[in-house]
Amino acid sequence: MKRYILKKLIVSVPVIIGVALITFLLLNVVPGDPITLMMKEHINPDVVKRVSAEMHLNDPAYFRFIHFLWNALRGDFGISYKLNRPVSELLLEAFPNTLALAVAAAVVSWIIGIPAGILSAIKRYSFLDNFFMGFSLLGVSMPVFWTGLLFQYIFSLKLGFFPISGFDGPEYLIMPAIVLGWSSAGTIARLTRSNLLDVMRNDYIRTARSKGIKELKVVTNHALKNSLLPVVTVMALQVSGLLSGAVITESIFGIPGIGRVAVDAIQNRDMPLLQGSVILTTILVVVGNLVADILYSYLDPRIKYNKKEA
Amino acid sequence: MSANVNGVVTEEWTDQDYEVEMGNGWKELGLNFVQNKMAVIGGVIIILVIATALFAPFIAPYDPYKVNLKLQFQEPSAQFLLGTDMYGRDVLSRIIYGSRISLLIGLVPTLISMVIGAIIGMIAGYYRGKIDFILMSISDMVLSFPSLLLAMVVMYTLGASLINIFIALSVIGWAQTSRVVRAQTMSLKNKEFVEASRAIGVRDIVIMFRHILPNCISQLIVLFTLNIPSSILSEASLSFLGIGAQPPASSWGLMVSNGKEYLFNAPWVTISPGIAILIVVLAFNFFGDGLRDVLDPHLKH
């Protein structure tokens, strides 16, 4: 099993470098000269020359990429054009907020999603099943930004339960977490349900019944563990979904997370900041996948003891 | 009763044979589809939305772009079914015109990314080895980007316009499809009917398009119907963040975004386009789920 984890670790290094390369290429090479682009109206030729020299813009692309990578490894993602502060500093401030939101949303989605999926699989075609599946379909189909506004309108404007936006206390997190969590709860519920139904068709479930085990115990003792294994991988893949959603939720609810930073960076054409935030979020996703793989290999004995021992 | 065909004695079959109750493929599929309520409802709504998009100029009561400040923030009334927005434009007409953008955004990039993804997945799954490793690492990288962020980066470089949205959404979509098709190709490749063709000497390209692709079609169709809603949602989110469609285009996402400041006194401006997105996305999800039950036999019962 150690070999399995080691292999996964080694594979994710090129992925991260690749991601950094793609982001770098898209942001630096393709759009031509970022400075003129940035200064748009009041272009001043000598300012352009000084800044571009200072930022090695005229060197060949691959040199700039290695230069960038070397700095990034040392934690230096360059200086934000707009805020004139080191990008890494800005990101470190924003990171905990996004993490809090993502974790809260993930917990919401697990608490709602998994039991809903299990119950609707056990009580198939019952009212409960239709209700939960309807709830999940709604969650998956609702645009996050619209649900956010709807929640703000109902729960803060009309009923005043929660503060409409801002971020200095747990109660600020509740609404955004529910808005963000609901859609991935939908995904998890639908997946848990279809997994459980698949697993119930296996031969070893029939064996369990032939041993005289009561139907409910067959589900809990035999079917559940097998069906929840793939859900673990989805929980990690959810990370990228949550981070996408976070970008919007943060702008609606005014949470100063990485998503918000990225959005502002785009609007201000602040390339280094955007580049830093994108790479950081993507590394989060790769780490998420890694955690899922390790968790999966720990839970699934077929990978844990893969040597044929007979 | 056995017939003698040029020397080889073969048994003639008794009259009752197998084909009576098997029915042919597509008729049977149609039958199951109709029984599946979910798919039918989804299908009907989709047809309605396509109709509205096509005949928007005839259906829309007012000109969606005509500004009339006197009629600003009209409550939903008989005259303006969904009220008017901050520039006095009729919200209903703008939604009707907006359906064009959403459908276009939902269908075209999804199709592009499906085709690219299917071909890459098939090649990676069939040839394995180095090609597989390279293609799949690229798709891993693309999949590591949160889809919205990647779209934002693409939009940042290319600038905000409809064509660029196509490119951005296609760049996101192909990786997922390539993974699904690759897995399917790898399992089909070991099936004996592919080995048979290789034993006959059929070229790889022909094997891929004659034997492998047709057996992926049903999964691709389901994936297609389920990817459309996520494209629609992505476009709406991009427009909401102001990096998607630019004014005066009436993209639903943009309408929600423009209306959000006036949430308190004119909620209908923000809420109605949101409902429109919800209905279309729900319809495609319904249709996709229903289709998967029909096409994926063992899920039938």
Next chain:
Amino acid sequence: MVDTIQPLLEIKHLKTQFFTSKGIVPGADDVSLTIDKGKIVGVVGESGCGKSVTALSIMQLISEPGKIVGGEILFDGRDLLKSSKQQMYTIRGNEISMIFQEPMTSLNPVYPVGKQVAETLLIHNSHLSKEAAKKAVINMFELVGIPDAKRRFQVYPHQLSGGLRQRIMIAMALICKPKLLIADEPTTALDVTIEAQILQLLKDLQEEIDTSIMIITHNLGVVAEVCDDVYVMYAGKVVEHSDVFELFDHPKHPYTKGLLKSMPRSDVDEQRRKLYSIKGMVPNMLRPPQGCRFHPRCSEAMDICKKTEPTVVTINEQHCVSCWKYNER
């Protein structure tokens, strides 16, 4: 002296049907069968003949869209079809247990094999401690010939070969010393040398634990090797029932005769003559043939065979057949 001992299991006119979207498929159609104590009874037939359906009906493990629609299953004097769900829970795995064809997929991949076997014991003997259960399981592993039983308690199914897994299944089925063991194609998925081991094991265990065994198979070789009594089934019906020696020496039903003649035999060597083969194919059960279901493929079919179903005729007290040829109507 034939004492009228009460048979362990008596199935009377069992009817199990499948209500599929394309119509009703008669899985087991008026099947009657008895199993005496301490006997190994073979139920043989081709695919779709209803042998597995009959077995699953005994255990009442028929899943959607199948349903038991008629008949009686008397086990030790009680009619299982009338017993409550609770009673069935106490019978399954305790008094009647079952092993299946695919050892590869019949064990739960995420639990150690020892634990899965102990589970059966603990469910039916709740007073038993975990330790005692573990010891019993290890003894049973040794009984079914699993080498290094103690270590193998913790092992996971994917780490074992097909043969070993089938032994685990047998251990799991016999741990509560059931009165009846139903084996559905127990050796079909195994290699020849392993199959011989498992068949030998079943014979030995039958004596040791004095359980009766019902073996479902399509292989007449296995029947000849292991069974005392044989029921031949075709298209959902029992066409012939006899003692195993009587069946192979004097088969009566044309289908049984056809099966025996069409089997190539390695012990008898004729210079590559043409194999006898029953013409046509297994009938499609959505529209079973009128009258005797074998008539379309029967070389001795008469008019009456095409119209009315044959009744059961007793040749001697060990042999009966349902075929118009032997019925002096």
Next chain:
Amino acid sequence: MNDILVKVENIKKYFALDSGVMGDKGEVVHAVDDVSLEIKENETLALVGESGCGKSTLGRLLIRLLDPSSGHIYYKGEDISQYSNRKMRKTRKEMQIIFQDPFASLNPRMRIIDIIAEPLTTHIRMSQKEKKQRVSELMKLVGLRSEYMMRYPHMFSGGQRQRIGIARAIALNPKFIVCDEPVSALDVSIQSQVINLLQDLQEQKDLTYLFISHDLNIVSHISDRVCVMFLGKVMEIGDTHEVYEHPLHPYTKFLLAASPVPDPHLRNQKKLVLKGEIPSPIHVPSGCRFHTRCPFAREICKEKEPPLVTREGRSISCHFPLE
């Protein structure tokens, strides 16, 4: 008349299990390990053995569906082991394969006419009319009604599908056909029909068969010579009748004793039953591969691997053959 059609010399085929990413050699399966044999024209050579013995792999190697790790394959004297795909195309017309699983050997999305005609249209230009005519002829030959030609595979029974597979195999009038367990997935009554069909076609189209099977009863009926394999190596080759009467290799003896015979009088109580499990092809036992299960194994069997010795048509690979 029976000169050698196919000859195999020291063929080896290893599969790497999981390619160790960190450069360490992943585990290797020795599927076929240094096998040499000959197949004469118009003969049926049976390849018998339990799972993991490499019989299917060897079958696929002969028609170059798999590339050998080392060794030579001669077809009509030509060494085709290193032919490129393009060069193989001509030879492929003369060799075909029939598969075991009637449900997986036909493309579910293709009509029967296209399945059977695929070999024809791949190698010969022909009009639609000619194609229809040729396919209906082939269907009659294998006992199928030609009016079924427009149907899809899921509308046929297992036995009918196997006949479709056979029609496809003989479409180009090949010389050599590998039959990979062609009847083991069929019911008994259908099995004998397909076996008769294969034998009739062999006589009529003078075909040579490599018949792969684990059922010794069928092999005794259909084959002229039999080759017994165990864990990737040949244990014994000889005339079927002789090998069945007095097997030389202990493994053959146990194999014959183990396969159930449909006659209750022959059921001896304490049968010759081989103890132990089939070893895994990854960690292959040293010396003679069978020594871990062989009751007659001695010291030498553990160290030295017995060479394959051939005397008057009988080959044996055992230090102490049974006399």
